[in-house]
Amino acid sequence: MASPAFDPRALDRRLDALARQPFRARFHLRGRELATARLKGPATLRWHAYDLIARRLAPARPYKDGRQTPYRGHPVFVAQHATATCCRGCLERRHGIPRGRELTRTEHVYVVDVICRWIERETAGHGIPGPDPCRAEGDHEIS
Template sequence: MNDLDRFARSPFRARFHLGPRERDYARAKGRDTIARHAADFIATRLAPAAPKNDGKQTPMRGHPVFVAQHATATCCRGCLEKWHHLPQGRPLTEAEQARIVDLILRWIDRDMR
């Protein structure tokens, strides 16, 4: 089972889908811009060892990346530890950040179909 299928089996994670507003935004901005936004959000909101407002830093809607973060358990350091085995209390590496961004983009691509 791949990682996206694993999240789809979680009743909480499976309930997240892009709404019309997020879909329109993703289409209008294009994948490259959404990828840049995802990389920025991860670098500023998740990558630090102790992110500001951890556990509450990711809105539930309003941007395709935010919805995808909840759907893929990349919304806070607690979820990153539980679902992705990335320990809290240390900064995320560039490779870890890139993996998270890739997962978010794959989820958005799948949900946009």
């Protein structure tokens, strides 16, 4: 399951495995979502991801679980489907985070790390600056 430290290699291995699933492999940042990622940058997208996960995925019984994440409209939504962080069922099956209880803070940060790492990989070579300067570690954790 989730480790408290941001480990890009571990996340890359998990993302590589997810990308081998035909459904997950369909998702990429294009058009408006890619433009939004460029415009907002990694720090803002991390805050958006943290907030969206807090409202839509972290509760023990999210509203409309399994249908709460749109397929398009924001880079975080696309990333959620690509990374199997779109609903509590996918979180349980693909990341080992059980449903029926609220996400812990560590799990919440882990989900945000997975999403942000996927966005970082998607935007590599598209003029987006390097790693996320606001990733959760040390005294820079999102609370």
